[in-house]
Amino acid sequence: MNDRELENLFARLDDAPNVDAKERALTAALQAFDAVQHEKNSANASQGFAAASRLTSERPSFGRKIMQRLTTRNSTQRWLYSGMASAAVLVLGVFVALQLPQYSGVEVPTEVASVVRMTDLAVPAERRIDTMVRGVGSDAVREKKAEIAENASVAQLSADESEVDMPAAVAAAAAPAALQRSFALEQGIVFANRLGGIAADAIAPPGYQDVGRDKFETAAANPIKRTSEEPVSTFSIDVDTASYSFARRQLNAGALPQKAAVRLEEMVNYFPYDYPLPPDTSQPFSTNVTVLDSPWKAGNKLVHIGIQGYEVTGAQPRANIVFLLDVSGSMDSPDKLPLVKQSVSLLLDRLQPQDTVAIVVYAGAAGTVLEPTQVKDKQKILAALNRLQAGGATAGGKGIQLAYQLAESQFIEDGVNRIVLATDGDFNVGIYDTEELKGFVERKRESGVFLSVLGFGQGNYHDALMQTLAQNGNGVAAYIDTLGEAQKVLVDEATSALFPIAKDVKIQVEFNPATVSEYRLLGYETRMLAEEDFNSDTVDAGDIGAGHSVTAIYEITPAGSDSGAFAGSRYAEAPVSAGKSDEYGYLKLRYKLPQESKSRLISQPIGMHTQATPDMLREAQFATAVAGFAQLLEGGKYLAGWGFADALELAQANRGDDPYGYRAEFIQLIRKAQVAGAM
Amino acid sequence: MTQDLQETIRRAQRGDRDAFSLLVEQHYAAMFSFACRYCGDRQDAQDVTQQACIKLARAIEQFRFESAFSTWLYRLVINCARDWHKAQRSRGCGERGGELDDVPTHDNAESAVMLRQVIALVERMGEGFRESLVLVLGEGLTHAEAAAILEVKESTVSWRLHEIRKRLNAGLNAELQPGVGV
Numbered sequence: 117m118n119d120r121e122l123e124n125l126f127a128r129l130d131d132a133p134n135v136d137a138k139e140r141a142l143t144a145a146l147q148a149f150d151a152v153q154h155e156k157n158s159a160n161a162s163q164g165f166a167a168a169s170r171l172t173s174e175r176p177s178f179g180r181k182i183m184q185r186l187t188t189r190n191s192t193q194r195w196l197y198s199g200m201a202s203a204a205v206l207v208l209g210v211f212v213a214l215q216l217p218q219y220s221g222v223e224v225p226t227e228v229a230s231v232v233r234m235t236d237l238a239v240p241a242e243r244r245i246d247t248m249v250r251g252v253g254s255d256a257v258r259e260k261k262a263e264i265a266e267n268a269s270v271a272q273l274s275a276d277e278s279e280v281d282m283p284a285a286v287a288a289a290a291a292p293a294a295l296q297r298s299f300a301l302e303q304g305i306v307f308a309n310r311l312g313g314i315a316a317d318a319i320a321p322p323g324y325q326d327v328g329r330d331k332f333e334t335a336a337a338n339p340i341k342r343t344s345e346e347p348v349s350t351f352s353i354d355v356d357t358a359s360y361s362f363a364r365r366q367l368n369a370g371a372l373p374q375k376a377a378v379r380l381e382e383m384v385n386y387f388p389y390d391y392p393l394p395p396d397t398s399q400p401f402s403t404n405v406t407v408l409d410s411p412w413k414a415g416n417k418l419v420h421i422g423i424q425g426y427e428v429t430g431a432q433p434r435a436n437i438v439f440l441l442d443v444s445g446s447m448d449s450p451d452k453l454p455l456v457k458q459s460v461s462l463l464l465d466r467l468q469p470q471d472t473v474a475i476v477v478y479a480g481a482a483g484t485v486l487e488p489t490q491v492k493d494k495q496k497i498l499a500a501l502n503r504l505q506a507g508g509a510t511a512g513g514k515g516i517q518l519a520y521q522l523a524e525s526q527f528i529e530d531g532v533n534r535i536v537l538a539t540d541g542d543f544n545v546g547i548y549d550t551e552e553l554k555g556f557v558e559r560k561r562e563s564g565v566f567l568s569v570l571g572f573g574q575g576n577y578h579d580a581l582m583q584t585l586a587q588n589g590n591g592v593a594a595y596i597d598t599l600g601e602a603q604k605v606l607v608d609e610a611t612s613a614l615f616p617i618a619k620d621v622k623i624q625v626e627f628n629p630a631t632v633s634e635y636r637l638l639g640y641e642t643r644m645l646a647e648e649d650f651n652s653d654t655v656d657a658g659d660i661g662a663g664h665s666v667t668a669i670y671e672i673t674p675a676g677s678d679s680g681a682f683a684g685s686r687y688a689e690a691p692v693s694a695g696k697s698d699e700y701g702y703l704k705l706r707y708k709l710p711q712e713s714k715s716r717l718i719s720q721p722i723g724m725h726t727q728a729t730p731d732m733l734r735e736a737q738f739a740t741a742v743a744g745f746a747q748l749l750e751g752g753k754y755l756a757g758w759g760f761a762d763a764l765e766l767a768q769a770n771r772g773d774d775p776y777g778y779r780a781e782f783i784q785l786i787r788k789a790q791v792a793g794a795m
Numbered sequence: 796m797t798q799d800l801q802e803t804i805r806r807a808q809r810g811d812r813d814a815f816s817l818l819v820e821q822h823y824a825a826m827f828s829f830a831c832r833y834c835g836d837r838q839d840a841q842d843v844t845q846q847a848c849i850k851l852a853r854a855i856e857q858f859r860f861e862s863a864f865s866t867w868l869y870r871l872v873i874n875c876a877r878d879w880h881k882a883q884r885s886r887g888c889g890e891r892g893g894e895l896d897d898v899p900t901h902d903n904a905e906s907a908v909m910l911r912q913v914i915a916l917v918e919r920m921g922e923g924f925r926e927s928l929v930l931v932l933g934e935g936l937t938h939a940e941a942a943a944i945l946e947v948k949e950s951t952v953s954w955r956l957h958e959i960r961k962r963l964n965a966g967l968n969a970e971l972q973p974g975v976g977v
Contacts, residue, residue: 119932119960125910126933130837131828137841138823145819145848146812152853153810 332376333580335641337753340634340681343627347701349635350624350650352643352657353423353666354379355612356586357605358571358579358595360386363749364781365574365597367788373749377579380639380746381668387742387778388609389665389735391424400617401425401660403705403718406728406736410671411766412744412758415679419670419722420736421625421703425617428662433615434531435471436488437463440519441504442539444479448506449540451597452573456538457501459570459602463536464498466610467491474522475500478515488526516556523565530711532614533565534591540573541582550581557589558656568613570605571595583642590619590659608776612661618707620657620715623668624650627701631724634673634680636754638743650706653715660707667739671754672700698724734770738779741767745786760790800864807855815855819848825865826872832933833876833925835911847875862943869944873926917959923947927955 341349359382366373394402402424410416439460447453464473469492475485486500519535527533557567567589569582577595586593592613594605605613622645627635649655660666673680705718728736745763747755764786771779803821806814826847830840850871858867918925923945930941931952938956942949 118964122913122928122932122963123935125906125913126832126929128906129831129835129910130907131831131840133824133827133844134837134841137845138827141823141841141845141848142816142819144845145852146816148849148852149807149812149815152856153812156810 332374333642334376335379337380337747337750338637338639338641338644340636340754342634342682343629343632347629348624348626348647349637349670350622350645350647351637351640351668352645353621353623353660353668354381354640354643354658355385355660355664355666356382356583356593357386358582358593359383361595361597361601362571362577362579364785365595367785367792370788370792372789372792375750378746378749379642380743380750381643382639383746384639384667384669384739384742385665387738387782388776389422389424389667389739390731390772391422391665391735393424394426397426399718400707400709403703403720404732405703405720405722405726406732407700407722407724407726408728408733408736408740411740411762412755413671413679415673415677417672417674417700418736418740419625419672419700420739421623421668421670422732422735422739423621423660423664423666423705425612425660425662425664428611428615428617432468432611434528435467435614436523436526436528436531436533437467437471437614438474438476438488438519438523438535440515440535440537441475441477442479442537443477443504443506445506446540447479447573449573452540453504453506455572455596455599455602456570457504458599459538459596459606460501461498462602463606463610464491464494466607466614472526473497474526475504476515476519476522477504479506484518484522488522516553520560520565524563527564532616534614535565535567535589536570537567537585538570538572539582541571541578550584553581554584554588557585561588561590566590566616569593572597587658588656590616590656592661604776604778609661609663612664615662616659616710617662617664619659619710620653620655621660621666621705621707622650622655622657624704624706625670625701625722626704627672628696628699629675630697631675632672632700633675633677634682636671638669638671639746640668650704653708653713669739669743674700696721700724734772737766737770738772741770742782745782745789749789760786760793764790801860804855804858804860804864808858815852818855819851822868823848826868829869829872829929829934830876833873833914833929835907835914839879843872843876843879846879847872850875866940866944869930870946873944913963916962920958920962923951924955924959927952928959931956 356379359377359379362377363373363383366377391404392402394400404420404422404424406420406422408418408420410418441453441456441460443453447456460475467473469490471491472488473486473491474488475497477483477485485504486497489496489500491497516535516537519537523533523535560567567585568591569586569589571577571579571582571593572595574597582593585591592605594601594613596602596605624647643658645655645657658666700722702721703719706715707718708715741763744755744758744766745760747753748758748760748763752758764783767779767783767786771783774780800821803814803818807818823844827840827844830843830847831837834840834843847868851868854871858864914925914928917928926945927941930936930944931938936944938952939949942952945952
């Protein structure tokens with residue numbers, strides 16, 4: 117085949133455009149063009165969002181048809197439409213006046229009307245009415261909006277045609293109707309402006325609010341196990357607190373939280389406990405074991421394992437923090453983006469002047485809002501923060517990659533390198549697949565950049581995903597529902613959220629079959645590990661931050677007690693005592709220091725007759741109350757009639773010092789659950 | 796570039812709807828014709844051209860008058876066509892094979908099938924070959940013009956065409972019989 121033949125092939129191709137197809141393409145292109153222009157006018161330049169290209173329609177819009185009809189210079193029709201325009205604006209005026217009686221007597225500034233060129237009026241009017249409608253957010257007005265906007269453009273058209281370029285007073289002589297129209301429009305603008313102002317001051321921005329799309333993953337409560345069959349129990353610690361604040365939010369709203377939202381260990385670990393600090397830093401934390409009677413089942417015992425990390429003393433390690441903030445439209449709610457801004461500025465107070473902070477946002481597109489900046493330039497950081505606005509489309513950007521890039525560019529050896537992701541659940545951060553996202557975060561963890569997740573808002577909260585990310589990113593998942601919670605997580609407990617003192621902390625308990633017949637771990641369902649994982653240094657587990665306390669509770673049935681769930685076996689031989697008959701079991705704990713990859717081991721026996729100090733007993737009792745409450749919220753399968761009233765009594769009796777009032781709040785919460793449960 | 800065209804583009808860049816509309820009107824035929832030769836299929840070409848028109852709405856602002864408008868438009872259409880085929884492939888449907896639209900004459904149908912086979916073959920030679928072929932033999936541009944559009948050296952285009960000729964002449968005529976799927 118030679119060139120000539122090829123050319124012929126091309127030449128013989130039928131390439132005459134199809135008229136319909138051309139028309140369709142033109143319509144689509146014009147729509148895109150309009151969208152681009154609109155976007156240019158309204159886009160928030162500092163965030164640079166790109167709207168997705170619009171769907172193409174084969175038919176011109178209704179608005180265009182009207183415009184075409186009007187240009188046919190049919191004067192009757194024109195007057196009809198312009199009449200409609202003034203009428204519609206008047207209707208709006210009356211509506212507004214009725215809504216806001218104090219402004220019913222608005223005077224029309226005639227001098228303004230006479231100066232403003234009529235041709236200029238229609239467009240601003242249209243835009244302002246639009247703004248106003250958004251500000252008010254009432255459906256009725258929203259319906260009116262389309263009509264008014266259309267009519268406003270019609271009015272513009274007729275104004276264009278009459279070519280009024282002179283003061284309105286002169287125009288009045290020539291075209292009374294036009295003048296009337298101009299007043300009507302002017303009035304509309306005045307109302308719209310006033311209303312806009314008022315709406316901004318008084319009415320909370322309505323914002324888009326998802327309802328009922330919170331996602332949780334159900335994990336069945338850990339079952340009771342026979343010590344003779346499975347004497348060893350292994351799990352990873354969990355320092356998240358998201359579940360408690362989410363449940364609190366629901367309860368404050370008068371509803372019981374969904375069962376899947378309750379994670380016992382997160383509720384128990386929400387509270388700081390007064391465990392003794394480790395004597396020295398050679399071992400990053402102290403382990404405290406307390407055995408007490410089970411309040412809900414006579415004969416059973418509860419084994420409390422309390423871990424207390426040391427507090428950072430002396431110089432705080434240097435920090436390099438990148439905030440990855442969700443600014444999608446759904447964040448436009450008082451309990452979301454504004455709270456995020458407040459939370460971030462709270463955290464700034466806890467950082468040192470030479471620490472760096474950067475801000476990356478994602479929504480329609482990802483963008484760096486603030487390059488890494490030292491905290492001493494606080495004004496600059498706050499200014500960048502305050503510029504943020506919720507808005508933008510759905511398509512994701514490269515948010516998370518960008519955040520990691522920034523964090524890596526400022527990497528501090530021996531310091532804290534952390535990304536703090538704040539979102540209401542929309543994870544369009546650039547990687548869509550959950551597994552891929554998980555893998556990405558996990559790989560990045562190896563590079564030393566950790567990820568913490570702060571959840572905000574309600575209605576579209578993807579709990580499971582946030583847990584997964586924080587777990588894989590060696591970070592904390594916290595749910596922030598109020599400024600008070602932000603204060604707790606980011607100020608009072610900032611050191612534990614930011615500065616890890618031990619990582620991959622795993623707990624393994626081996627129960628003694630001679631003294632314990634059955635046991636059950638309360639909570640930690642999502643953190644269970646296989647027995648062999650305990651000694652494997654490649655298996656990831658939870659981390660402990662400076663000053664963190666972690667509590668785990670086992671419910672055990674001592675051998676010989678008839679409080680067990682299982683009936684005795686006819687054939688199995690009675691376990692032979694191995695000579696350690698005064699031990700319930702043996703506690704082993706593995707951890708790695710933050711910079712190390714080899715784990716260290718702590719172990720101690722769980723004695724049957726060890727006497728706990730009154731302080732320890734009080735703390736353990738309070739933890740029990742919380743654990744009981746969590747089980748009640750989950751359905752109370754193992755509680756045998758123990759109820760909210762009992763939890764209330766137990767919590768009240770063991771409130772202790774409670775310097776921050778968290779326990780007092782918990783007691784209120786039990787009362788609320790009582791009420792909500794009765795409904 | 797004529798003064799008129801330049802003025803129309805500038806107006807469209809400032810947001811003049813009519814100017815933009817005129818621009819699309821004037822260039823649709825050329826874009827479509829090129830898309831036809833690139834895709835070898837009218838239906839695909841219509842879709843690609845429509846995409847290109849939509850893309851033009853956003854991209855027009857970025858036209859800096861540094862090259863001829865037609866050169867710039869060729870690039871736009873090529874990019875749209877590449878995206879289009881990528882999307883088609885990821886959706887699992889390959890390029891359209893046998894079926895034809897617009898009921899062409901028998902003679903045309905044969906040459907259209909033939910052309911698609913040639914294109915498919917050239918496409919597999921690597922990136923840039925298909926574009927070079929269509930621009931030079933399809934559109935009748937010089938090697939230099941094609942090189943400007945593809946932003947490569949003129950010698951690269953010449954070499955690509957040489958390779959294409961070699962490939963097509965290397966006893967492949969037998970394979971390229973009408974109706975034989977490639």
